[in-house]
Amino acid sequence: MTKDEDRPVIRVEKLTKDYRMGTTMVHALRGIDLTVRRGEMVAIMGPSGSGKSTFLNLVGCLDRPTAGQYWLDGIAVSRLSTGQLATVRNRKIGFVFQSFHLLPRATALENVTLPLLYAGVVGAPARRRGLQALEAAQLPLDRARHQPSELSGGEQQRVAIARSLVTGPSLILADEPTGNLDTRTGLEVMAVLQELHDDGITIVLVTHEPDIAAYCGRVVRFQDGLVVDDAPCPSPKRAEDTLAALATKEVAS
Amino acid sequence: MSTPDNELSGRRTLPPLDLRGSTPFGQTVVLAARSAFASLGVHKLRGALTIIGIVVGVAGIFVIANLALLVRTATVRGIGGLGANVIDVSGFTLSSTAPLATGAGHGLVVRVSGAPSLTAADVEALQKLPHVAGVTPRTGTRMQVQAGARNWTTQVFGAYPGIQITQGYSVQQGAFFSQADVAASKTVAVLGQTVAKQLFPGGNAVGQQIRIGSVDFSVVGVLKPLGANGDQDLDDVVVVPASTFLQRLMGSGPARMTSGGPPPGANVKTGGGPPPGVQVFQAQGVQDPALARANFPDVQVAVDDPSNVPTVKSAITRALEQDHGITPGSKDDFTVGGFLQGVETAQQAASTILWGMGAIAAIALLIGGFGVANVMLASVAERQREIGVRLAVGASVADIFLQFLLEALTVSVIGGLLGALCGAALSLLMSTQLRGLPFAPSWLAVVAALVAAVAIGLIFGAYPARRAAQTDPIQALRRA
Numbered sequence: 001m002t003k004d005e006d007r008p009v010i011r012v013e014k015l016t017k018d019y020r021m022g023t024t025m026v027h028a029l030r031g032i033d034l035t036v037r038r039g040e041m042v043a044i045m046g047p048s049g050s051g052k053s054t055f056l057n058l059v060g061c062l063d064r065p066t067a068g069q070y071w072l073d074g075i076a077v078s079r080l081s082t083g084q085l086a087t088v089r090n091r092k093i094g095f096v097f098q099s100f101h102l103l104p105r106a107t108a109l110e111n112v113t114l115p116l117l118y119a120g121v122v123g124a125p126a127r128r129r130g131l132q133a134l135e136a137a138q139l140p141l142d143r144a145r146h147q148p149s150e151l152s153g154g155e156q157q158r159v160a161i162a163r164s165l166v167t168g169p170s171l172i173l174a175d176e177p178t179g180n181l182d183t184r185t186g187l188e189v190m191a192v193l194q195e196l197h198d199d200g201i202t203i204v205l206v207t208h209e210p211d212i213a214a215y216c217g218r219v220v221r222f223q224d225g226l227v228v229d230d231a232p233c234p235s236p237k238r239a240e241d242t243l244a245a246l247a248t249k250e251v252a253s
Numbered sequence: 254m255s256t257p258d259n260e261l262s263g264r265r266t267l268p269p270l271d272l273r274g275s276t277p278f279g280q281t282v283v284l285a286a287r288s289a290f291a292s293l294g295v296h297k298l299r300g301a302l303t304i305i306g307i308v309v310g311v312a313g314i315f316v317i318a319n320l321a322l323l324v325r326t327a328t329v330r331g332i333g334g335l336g337a338n339v340i341d342v343s344g345f346t347l348s349s350t351a352p353l354a355t356g357a358g359h360g361l362v363v364r365v366s367g368a369p370s371l372t373a374a375d376v377e378a379l380q381k382l383p384h385v386a387g388v389t390p391r392t393g394t395r396m397q398v399q400a401g402a403r404n405w406t407t408q409v410f411g412a413y414p415g416i417q418i419t420q421g422y423s424v425q426q427g428a429f430f431s432q433a434d435v436a437a438s439k440t441v442a443v444l445g446q447t448v449a450k451q452l453f454p455g456g457n458a459v460g461q462q463i464r465i466g467s468v469d470f471s472v473v474g475v476l477k478p479l480g481a482n483g484d485q486d487l488d489d490v491v492v493v494p495a496s497t498f499l500q501r502l503m504g505s506g507p508a509r510m511t512s513g514g515p516p517p518g519a520n521v522k523t524g525g526g527p528p529p530g531v532q533v534f535q536a537q538g539v540q541d542p543a544l545a546r547a548n549f550p551d552v553q554v555a556v557d558d559p560s561n562v563p564t565v566k567s568a569i570t571r572a573l574e575q576d577h578g579i580t581p582g583s584k585d586d587f588t589v590g591g592f593l594q595g596v597e598t599a600q601q602a603a604s605t606i607l608w609g610m611g612a613i614a615a616i617a618l619l620i621g622g623f624g625v626a627n628v629m630l631a632s633v634a635e636r637q638r639e640i641g642v643r644l645a646v647g648a649s650v651a652d653i654f655l656q657f658l659l660e661a662l663t664v665s666v667i668g669g670l671l672g673a674l675c676g677a678a679l680s681l682l683m684s685t686q687l688r689g690l691p692f693a694p695s696w697l698a699v700v701a702a703l704v705a706a707v708a709i710g711l712i713f714g715a716y717p718a719r720r721a722a723q724t725d726p727i728q729a730l731r732r733a
Binding site: 057060062063082083086087089090091095097101102103105114115117118119120122129132133136163165166167168 | 267277280284291638639641642643644645646647648649650651652726727730
């Protein structure tokens with residue numbers, strides 16, 4: 001078990017990604033070396049075009065690197081077939097997107113159980129697990145039968161977080177999870193992520209807001225396809241505290 | 254809901270999942286169907302137009318399959334079952350009508366008028382033609398046959414010994430009657446196996462006396478068993494000389510061309526008489542009873558080789574025209590090819606109609622198919638984000654392909670079911686408007702219609718489904 005705990009969730013070496021955009025070649029990643037250990041909460045920052053989204057797509061197994069190595073939970077991902085990558089995305093990775101990306105005509109619970117469908121879990125066991133995931137993402141359960149259009153932005157993002165949790169993955173990848181939310185709701189979502197992190201889930205979060213990065217235990221900065229800074233943050237801020245302070249201020253004013 | 258929930262106890266992470274591996278197929282089908290219904294619900298007009306195309310095409314296929322079954326049945330029982338080397342010559346002018354133009358009875362209709370024109374002299378003349386292996390007139394009717402206390406109703410044929418060649422009869426016991434017996438109008442009879450067994454269960458039929466109608470006959474032979482042709486027992490038959498039949502039995506019973514189907518028990522293998530499903534109308538009141546008694550309504554000519562049939566057909570026509578003093582250009586009082594020729598003509602007319610309807614149905618189905626492809630392509634384009642999400646959460650390319658293919662199938666099968674319903678209604682309507690045509694919707698037509706619908710769904714759903722499966726999740730999930 002200790003060996004398992006010690007194994008990094010993400011390990012990339014010389015990760016390179018080039019792609020063609022029109023006639024020009026874009027070198028999105030120029031050889032990234034990075035290791036994310038189990039239980040870390042890492043913020044990836046950088047200006048647009050720095051390669052942070054490309055990195056997230058590669059780590060999320062949605063894309064293949066031009067060169068370099070990637071081990072996810074000890075699995076050499078570059079050697080996997082397309083079908084195996086789909087399975088890896090299903091079992092090992094949970095995605096949280098800036099614009100939630102919920103299926104509009106499905107209920108919150110149906111959205112949450114979608115990954116279970118592709119894992120072969122359906123019916124009552126899937127619903128039970130979906131409700132557990134919604135509880136873990138702190139969505140009031142009376143919202144489970146609502147469609148996304150009937151939910152607030154914060155609620156929708158909780159549904160998305162529940163969806164990312166439902167298959168019990170090793171890693172949650174969040175791409176600007178607070179980008180479409182106001183400050184307070186964004187903090188609420190960060191509080192949910194921090195609590196999941198407290199319980200041992202590894203989280204990699206892309207953001208360009210330093211305020212959000214401040215809630216993570218480690219901040220990695222990208223620029224021009226390279227890692228330019230990688231700093232631990234020994235005592236990150238707690239989103240709960242900020243929210244409490246915010247509430248006090250509101251009462252005072 | 255803004256307060257962070259501190260009440261929740263324990264870990265927020267979920268216990269490890271017992272994973273089965275892949276999506277259960279049944280679930281995929283159910284979800285795809287639901288998804289298809291949802292899409293149709295959102296784009297009602299577009300969905301309705303698509304489905305209408307399928308409905309029209311499938312309804313057309315349904316009606317055609319029904320019609321084709323009708324014609325095929327007649328074909329198989331009639332023409333298809335005719336010995337390839339036997340020509341049927343009818344002693345009437347036969348005008349045939351297409352099946353759809355008739356108003357009564359069942360199936361195809363052949364009209365005859367006047368009295369039969371074929372004489373004993375005609376038969377003799379035909380026997381002398383080159384390549385002719387055997388000739389026999391054949392008249393028949395169902396009559397009761399008695400032997401002592403036993404009696405049996407069977408098909409009685411009046412014929413020449415040539416019937417052995419045209420029908421493929423051979424004698425098992427005794428002997429067939431001779432041409433001399435025919436010339437002398439002897440009261441002799443040859444029994445089929447079934448009749449022999451019914452009347453003489455102990456065997457030894459040869460030499461016994463039987464009574465047909467009110468005339469006594471002596472049994473001179475028993476035929477070898479031929480078996481059954483479809484539901485007809487070929488051995489349930491009595492053969493007597495044609496002259497005796499016309500002179501003695503026609504006078505004693507209601508012997509005439511059987512109408513409303515074939516003489517039951519008639520050997521369809523060699524034709525003679527109308528095949529099942531073909532009705533013969535004989536104009537009433539124009540028959541000369543004397544002629545009806547002397548002349549043959551039907552003569553069968555066996556040819557030595559099937560390849561000589563066309564040659565012999567024209568030779569027969571020439572010989573009979575000469576015998577009957579028919580000048581070129583005027584109407585023959587006989588028909589070479591007989592009832593079956595009439596049936597053939599009718600079937601040709603029917604198949605022309607079938608092809609026409611088939612073409613319309615195929616076009617409708619094709620339009621419906623393009624409609625399905627169009628709707629599905631639009632749906633794939635609109636649902637890029639959904640596809641991206643599904644891929645991100647672990648759907649394989651095959652899962653996506655299957656989902657969209659099943660959605661296309663759902664649309665086409667809905668259309669197919671509605672189409673089969675419309676086709677059945679149309680068929681019933683046709684059968685009430687055109688009485689006598691057995692247009693009752695058949696299961697085979699239902700199957701044909703649904704197969705067409707499924708084929709359309711698969712063919713025209715495959716390309717959009719492929720497009721869906723090729724979606725790049727990164728593009729699809731670009732921040733909106």
